[in-house]
Amino acid sequence: MNAQSTPITEPSFQWEGYAARISTAARPLYWSIRRELWENRYLYMAPLAAGAVFLSGVMVNMIAMRRRIAASSDYAAQVQGLLSSRYELLAGLMMATALILSIFYCLDALYGERRDRSILFWKSLPVSDVTAVISKLSIPVLVLPLLGFGITLATEYLMLLVSSAIFAGSGVSITGLWTQASVLRIPLIWLYHLVTVHGLWYAPLYAWLLLVSAWAPRAPFMWALLPPFVICGVEKLAFNTSYFLNLLQYRFMGSRSMQSHDHAQDFMASLLPHHFFSNPDLWTGLVVAAVFLFAAVRMRRSRGPI
Amino acid sequence: MDREWNDNQPIYRQLRDRVVAMILDGVLKEGDPLPSVRTVAADYRLNPLTVLKGxxxxxxxxxxxxxxxxxxxxxxxxxxxxxxxxxxxxxxxxWPRIVAMIQRLGLNTEELLDGTGGVQSKSVKRSTTALNAMLGLIPYQGELRVLGRDPWKERDLLMRDVCFIADVAVLPRWIKVSQALDFVAGVHPRFDRAKAEGFLAKTSISLERRVKHLSKGMVAQLHLALIMAIDARLLVLDEPTLGLDILFRKQFYDSLLNDYFDRSRTIIVTTHQVEELQHILTDLLFIERGRVVLSCSMDEVESRYMEVTVNPDQVAAARTLKPIYERQVFGRTILMFDRVERGRLMQLGEVRTPNIADLFVAVMENQARVAQGAAI
Known part of the structure; x- marks a missing residue:
């Protein structure tokens, strides 16, 4: 490199030097993530659409019930209870949407660019394969949970405003509405859940899908499902055990005891920071994710267009 | 001779036509014997009477x-x-039938002359292999340094100094022109956005269009605008004009030379349309199956290689000077010579510098002959 081109790599121990260096490392990552959102508009369109559909459904329902709310205060209390359960439904819907989007996004992320040959263009720019793969991983791990959180929060506020307007129009007190809204009580806990479970706990899943999409000669969906099926099948036939299946179940749903009994309390407790981060399974999962990602980076480097 | 016969014509007519073609191509020369009736009949599994009739x-x-x-x-x-x-x-x-067919299909001269797509794509792959290794797109054995960097391990750093257009069709179809500018400006420290916008302003490409709505020529223009606004030391173009019409191809090289090229930059181009490049080249390198078969400067080419349209009565004399290649055009014999004194050639006929395409064919055919000899 010649002299004019080195302000970035020049050793400089001043604060600006560090800042500049961090920004040169982060800039490609930042633009790569933006690029993913440009390319995959469904990543925000789908949650927005889900929120809008949910909101309009609830609104139609509320407007229909307007008269009866005004007529009876008991009924108004019932509606308040109904609304608070609606918030949980919305949060669940958003999480499911984000999970499905993540799976389809990861499967196509490194496969699509090979199929349409645009990988040749991306590789002609000074963005390393590591940056490219990390930017793609950050979509399911970071961007989608945050987007889902933001959209859910916004939808819940809108629902609150609409229902308040309807209640106020019917002359019913709205304080109950605002005290029961889960969005106001536990948004931070919920955000924490998204980051830990959807980000960290599911990371091996996303990393596996990315690896498959970097490698698959065609039909990444099939290649992603085939190995788990084969392993489960062989294990069952050869040893008549199902450790691998249990392992997958545990990864997806949490442990069996949590599902079989009414252990919501246990489940929440297991998410408490000191439980969650001291769980060796979390760290094993992250190590596995790191291995998959490393392989995906290597794979992206050597794979050309198909 | 080809052993396949078609069913539309009697075989003796086809045999006659083939002998005529051989005479025209100079395979059978005046005074040469024809292969005997018996041999032809045996070789082609024909009835001797058919051969005799032909x-x-x-x-x-x-x-x-x-x-x-x-x-x-x-x-x-x-x-x-x-x-x-x-x-x-x-x-x-x-000819009247062919003209009618050309008109029916709406072919232009350009398409007629490049009508060898299949063959091209076959060899495109070979030159591309070497380039791809240089660009860090495929692994290689041995050591390779481009501008002091290992392309396989440091592709991202190398790409600050190197630009390439791998193919005209690799810009992602979903991207908007403005997004492409944003992205390259975001990740490339040496991208001059104003310059790229300047290039685009000269074209009819609007910033809000998506690549999938642009014509093939426009996509190539966009890609070129992006690349030319990068202050890179090495520019690699792999078949940059494949599939573009002739007007745009000319414009492409003109803008490349006028707006981009200066003495401190290197441009590597692979192309099958060598004739459009001939006047801008400085060095020439022919590669056959990974081996360099010719490497010299263009000045050297001009002093070394000569092509002579030989006067008919001097063909035999000219052949004694060991031409490296011989071809027939409209009944005239054209011979190509390597390192033969110009003065001697002038006596034989009209002398000129061969064009690169013909030189390429001559060198490659000689190479094939040498390789065959070695194999025997």
Whole structure:
């Protein structure tokens, strides 16, 4: 490199030097993530659409019930209870949407660019394969949970405003509405859940899908499902055990005891920071994710267009 | 001769046509014997009477003469006679049909002359392999340094100094022109956005369009605008004009030379349309199956290689000077020589510098012959 081109790599121990260096490392990552959102508009369109559909459904329902709310205060209390359960439904819907989007996004992320040959263009720019793969991983791990959180929060506020307007129009007190809204009580806990479970706990899943999409000669969906099926099948036939299946179940749903009994309390407790981060399974999962990602980076480097 | 016969014409007619073609191509020269009836019949599994009938046609046309006890020989003057007759026949019988077909299909001259797509893509792959290794797109054995960097391990750093257009069709179809500018500006420290916008302003590409809505020529222009706004030391273009129409190809190289090229930059171009590059090249390198078969400067090419349209009466004399390649164009013999004194060639006919395409064919065919000799 010649002299004019080195302000970035020049050793400089001043604060600006560090800042500049961090920004040169982060800039490609930042633009790569933006690029993913440009390319995959469904990543925000789908949650927005889900929120809008949910909101309009609830609104139609509320407007229909307007008269009866005004007529009876008991009924108004019932509606308040109904609304608070609606918030949980919305949060669940958003999480499911984000999970499905993540799976389809990861499967196509490194496969699509090979199929349409645009990988040749991306590789002609000074963005390393590591940056490219990390930017793609950050979509399911970071961007989608945050987007889902933001959209859910916004939808819940809108629902609150609409229902308040309807209640106020019917002359019913709205304080109950605002005290029961889960969005106001536990948004931070919920955000924490998204980051830990959807980000960290599911990371091996996303990393596996990315690896498959970097490698698959065609039909990444099939290649992603085939190995788990084969392993489960062989294990069952050869040893008549199902450790691998249990392992997958545990990864997806949490442990069996949590599902079989009414252990919501246990489940929440297991998410408490000191439980969650001291769980060796979390760290094993992250190590596995790191291995998959490393392989995906290597794979992206050597794979050309198909 | 080809062993396949078609069913539209009697075989003796086809045999006659093939002998005529061989005489026209110079494979059979005047005074040469024709292969005996028996051999042809055995080789092509034909009835000897069929072969004889075909030969008789040639005798009747006064192209071939029978010498009792010796066989059939191509008559002196057969070639000229043939050329006259065949040209007439072609112009009267075949050409009108072909013209009608060309008009029906709406082909232009350009498409007619490049009608060898299949062959091209086959060899595109070879030159691309070397380039891809240089660009860090595929692994390689041994050591390779581009501008002091290992392309396989440091592709991202290398790409600050190197630009490439791998193919005209690799810009992602979903991207908007403005997004492409944003992205390259975001990740490339040496991208000059204003310059790229300047190039685009000269075209009819609007910033809000998506690549999938642009024509092929516009996509190439966009890609070129992006690349030319990068202050890179090495620019690699792999078949940059494949599939573009001739107007745009010319414009492409003009803007490349006028707006981009200066003495401190290197441009590597691979192309099959060498003739459009000939006047801008400084060095020439021919590679055959990974081996360099010719490497010299363009000045050297001009002083070394000469092509002579030989006067008909001097063909034999010219052949003694060991031409590296011989071809026939409209009945005239054109010979190519390597390192033969210009003065001597001037006496034989019209001398000029061969164009690169012909030189390429000559060098590659010689190479193939040498390789075959080695194999035997």
């Amino acid at each position: 030969y008789q046609e040639l005798v009747d046309e006064k192209l071939v003469e029978k010498r009792r006890g010796l066989g059939m020989f191509v008559k002196d003057g057969a070639r000229n006679l043939l050329l006259k007759g065949e040209r007439q026949k072609f112009l009267e019988e075949e």
